Amino acid sequence: MARRFVIIGASLAGATAAITLSEEGTEEALTLIGAEHEPPYERPPLSKAYLRGETPFDKALVRPAAFYAERGIETMFGTRVTRIDPSTRCVELEDRRRVPFDALLIATGGRNRPVSIPGADLEGIYGLRTVRDADRIRHEIVAGRRVVVVGMGFIGSEVAASLRQKGLHVVAIDHSKTPLFRVLGEAVGQTLADLHHAHGVLTVFEDTVAVFEGTGRVSCVVTKGGRRLECDFVVVGIGIEPAVEMLDGSGIVVDNGVVVDEHCETNVAGVYAAGDVANHYHPIFDRRIRVEHWHNAIKQGAAAARNMLGQRVVYDEIHWFWSDQYDANLQYAGFHTTWDQLVVRGRLDSGSYLACYVTDGRINAAVGLNRAKDIRRVMPLIKSRRAVDLEQLRDEGVDLRSLLASPMES
Amino acid sequence: MATEFVTAIKPGEIRPGAITAIDVRGTRVAVANVGGTYYAFDDTCTHEQCSLAEEGELAGTTVTCTCHGSEFDLRTGKVLAPPATVPVKVYPVQVAGDTLKIEV
Secondary structure (H helix, E strand, O other), X not given: OOOEEEEEOOOHHHXXXXXXXXXXXXXXXXXXXXXXXXXXXXXXXXXXXXXXXXOOHHHHEOOOOOHHHHOOOEEEEOOOEEXXXXXXXXXXXXXXXXXXXXXXXXXXXXXXXXXXXXXXXXXXXXXXXXXXXXXXXXHHOOOXXXXXXXXXXXXXXXXXXXXXXXXXEEEEEEOOOOOOHHHHHHHHHXXXXXXXXXXXXXXXXXXXXXXXXXXXXXXEEEEOOOOEEEOOEEEEOOOEEEOOHHHOOOOOOEOOOEEEOOOOEOOOOOEEXXXXXXXXXXXXXXXXXXXXXXXXXXXXXXXXXXXXXXXXXXXXXXXXXXXXXXXXXXXXXXXOOOOOEEEEEEEHHHOEEEEEEEEOOEEEEEEEEOOHHHHHHHHHHHHHOOEOOHXXXXXXXXXXXXXXXXXXXX | OXXXXXXXXXXXXXXXXXXXXXXXXXXXXXXXXXXXXXXXXXXXXXXXOOEHHHHEEEEOOEEEEOOOOOEEEOOOOOEEEOOOOOOOOEEOEEEEOOEEEEEO
């Protein structure tokens, strides 16, 4: 009998795995199960071009809706998996039906963190994760209206930019000193604050929401610092949490997402995870990392599929993502949590720079503002784990590609 | 309108490994020099309109649009890596003496 592959999560990671399995597999039976009703789609446009009404939803689809049937992939969209039972090799659906598997991929992604602030249940307060969330926000977009954006991580920053571009009055609030402070630090974060200010966003930093006020519908955001921000609606972007509740009782180890090794495999043989939900061991950085970005969803989804087929591939991508805000292109590559030097090519206040997060002479990560080529060229340096000459790294006259060719003597 | 080869640029004006954008009859065309072989293609990335001459990085006959990572095969225009899904249009190239002609 053909091996049965089941993928839960009709996400970008899940869909990419399904595509890879259908291209590289032979006899396997493949089922793709997803809680959302739509065929798999990409989320980056939801905070940018799609939110602004510039591109149709179809353009965000990973593949045309008919693709899956054409490839012989059984789909169950709008279907939630409630339980995984490794002992009988079955997943259980909310209607109690059971779907057997020989190999399973968990690509359930995440959901928005619940907002535990008084008044959070008022109308006119939105999170953004799904296309339906984006549609609800789009209904609120009218030039001249006032929005408060809570949280200036990537989603909050992109939403603030998109809504400014649509002519709304935007006030953004974040508990840190700058946008993206936790990831990028104060110096880089300040350049992003400057970018938003230059486009007319009003910002409130180092303050948090105390209560959402309104009668039925939100009309004012009151901060702990005592500010009263009158508004027509609110978008909250305070991060996601991995969607793992169906793993309760399964014996599959969960710790900040589904724990997997460098082959995308969990502690249960034949059960894999990929995408936002997967806390994966990264051999280059020698630690576990969970990444909530497009590139990881694609690359890890494909890697997990190949491991399901028995190819034993090691997943060691240098993580990378972009965030377009206004006409600025922000990109990040690598992984860092701390750094002892921030080495900058160009000037942070110039609107075009590459900033490298360096520890012990090695570049762990880099962020570029309007430095797309530099980001591409710094990735091999990050992957090499070699110490680089920081003066040359800083020197705009030196081609980054030459730093890899001539490593530091040590 | 029938296509024809149009004199576009002197080959020597494009360094090996470089991409230059030129206007050919109102079309913005990128020309890449891959080890002495020239490839012509639409300068505009099919994903989100970045200029491939400005943001493109060459590796053999593959160009990566560094804005968002899309990759195209310069010989055919085929998408080799997303997020682009639509191929980039490629144009036939003729080198005659010190003149590079592109068919548009």
